[in-house]
Amino acid sequence: MNASDRIKASSIYLATALVFSPFVMAQKGPHPEGPPPPRPDTPETLAIKARMGDTSTLMGDISVPAATEDCDNSEHITTLLCLISLLKSTLSEDNLSLIQTEYSLEQAKNWSNLPAGAFPERPGIFLGELSIKQRGMVKAILKEAASESRNEGFDEMVQTLNADDYIGTISTDYKAAYSSYNGKLAFLGEPSEDGLWELYYGGHHFAFSNTYNNGKLVGATPSFRGIEPFPSFEMNGRENKPLLQERNAFSKLLTSLSEKQQEKAKLKGTYRDILAGPQADDAIPEKQEGLAVSSLSEQQVSLLKEAIYTYVGDIHETEAKRYMEKYASEFNNTVIGYSGTTSLNSEDDYVRVHGPSLWIEFSMQSNKSTNQPGNHPHSVWRDRQTDYGGQK
Numbered sequence: 001m002n003a004s005d006r007i008k009a010s011s012i013y014l015a016t017a018l019v020f021s022p023f024v025m026a027q028k029g030p031h032p033e034g035p036p037p038p039r040p041d042t043p044e045t046l047a048i049k050a051r052m053g054d055t056s057t058l059m060g061d062i063s064v065p066a067a068t069e070d071c072d073n074s075e076h077i078t079t080l081l082c083l084i085s086l087l088k089s090t091l092s093e094d095n096l097s098l099i100q101t102e103y104s105l106e107q108a109k110n111w112s113n114l115p116a117g118a119f120p121e122r123p124g125i126f127l128g129e130l131s132i133k134q135r136g137m138v139k140a141i142l143k144e145a146a147s148e149s150r151n152e153g154f155d156e157m158v159q160t161l162n163a164d165d166y167i168g169t170i171s172t173d174y175k176a177a178y179s180s181y182n183g184k185l186a187f188l189g190e191p192s193e194d195g196l197w198e199l200y201y202g203g204h205h206f207a208f209s210n211t212y213n214n215g216k217l218v219g220a221t222p223s224f225r226g227i228e229p230f231p232s233f234e235m236n237g238r239e240n241k242p243l244l245q246e247r248n249a250f251s252k253l254l255t256s257l258s259e260k261q262q263e264k265a266k267l268k269g270t271y272r273d274i275l276a277g278p279q280a281d282d283a284i285p286e287k288q289e290g291l292a293v294s295s296l297s298e299q300q301v302s303l304l305k306e307a308i309y310t311y312v313g314d315i316h317e318t319e320a321k322r323y324m325e326k327y328a329s330e331f332n333n334t335v336i337g338y339s340g341t342t343s344l345n346s347e348d349d350y351v352r353v354h355g356p357s358l359w360i361e362f363s364m365q366s367n368k369s370t371n372q373p374g375n376h377p378h379s380v381w382r383d384r385q386t387d388y389g390g391q392k
Helices: 011-018 043-050 066-071 076-089 093-099 132-145 153-170 244-256 259-265 298-312 317-329
Strands: 184-188 196-203 206-213 216-219 223-226 233-235 238-240 335-339 350-354 358-366 375-383
Touching: 066 076, 066 132, 076 132, 093 184, 132 153, 132 196, 132 206, 153 196, 153 206, 153 223, 153 233, 153 238, 244 298, 244 358, 244 375, 259 335, 298 317, 298 350, 298 358, 298 375
Parallel strands: none
Antiparallel strands: 184 196, 196 206, 206 216, 206 223, 223 375, 233 238, 335 350, 350 358, 358 375
16 A cells, blocks of 8 residues: 555545544533534645655654754744744745744634544644654744653653654554644744744644744643553654653542542543543633642642643643743632543543643543553643634
8 A cells, every 4th residue: 555545535544533432421411412523625635635645754863953042042033033034934835834823813723633534624834744844943943842850841842752653563453544744833923022923843742832922821721641552662763652640640639538538529420531532622611629728737748749841841841931930829719620530541531620721631541542452551741721813
């Protein structure tokens, strides 16, 4: 089977994938009556699918070009804008038209947990369409916008790309386009110190959406993470275990709760996936359910902060600090809840944090892409005030 055959439209795969769209038992979730029907291909989506590839980009191993050193600056946003300008200066007219688009909320909402073959609507250029040197510049951009901590930020991006390379070696569903080639990067709006724009990076099991306005980060969400296989796998010369720290942090918090606290934190119903996933921007319930953070001990609050930081810590540390301060200031009006077990190892294990601004979900579900027994997580960080930079 050649590469073009592998990347043609697959309505059968898409229908199967959508069966696992987020919903909750007892009719809680964005699709209480089941998932929507698969969308038919258009000439535009078929053209995008024709660009997909099946080779590895090895983003973790490629070198950052020496030219990027000229962008080093004590001001984070200045460095980021310089790196973006450097990349754009190397692009052909056609590739520039793919990576640079006008800002629109509709485009910003085109993110998904599905692989490229099942969700071709993502804006941007495929990583595999760039030269090795250009991918090195992308690496510099993403490292500047995100955290450089082990298993967080940019390292989490690399490991999720490695997961697609891994799945591609064992999956028989070539039409899904499992490959790190198919991660996508876009600039929605012109990156500058004036005006509104978004750094959009996404792919299978990943969405990174930093929105800037007048030279400041005004939104770091929606931020989606998922991984299969889980908890770890070997690929591209390393052990990969992204999201293990998220699972462990939440499990440590839940197991620290007393029996009475666990009873109050226990949610009604069974959660098969996250609620506030792709194309489910209005799924966060207004009513809080669970255990009040104000009733936690000082040690338990510290464990909660550690769990939250595994999400917030994916962005640049100066901006992460600002988010953490905001969320901590809202703890008197924040609750935590879970269903399933406190170990967060089993299918349908689920935990959430629900505050005035903060919404985090972590959900365990059966494997879908590897055809191997076991479970894998989906997870999302939302900010009810600054999702999409506050654009409505």
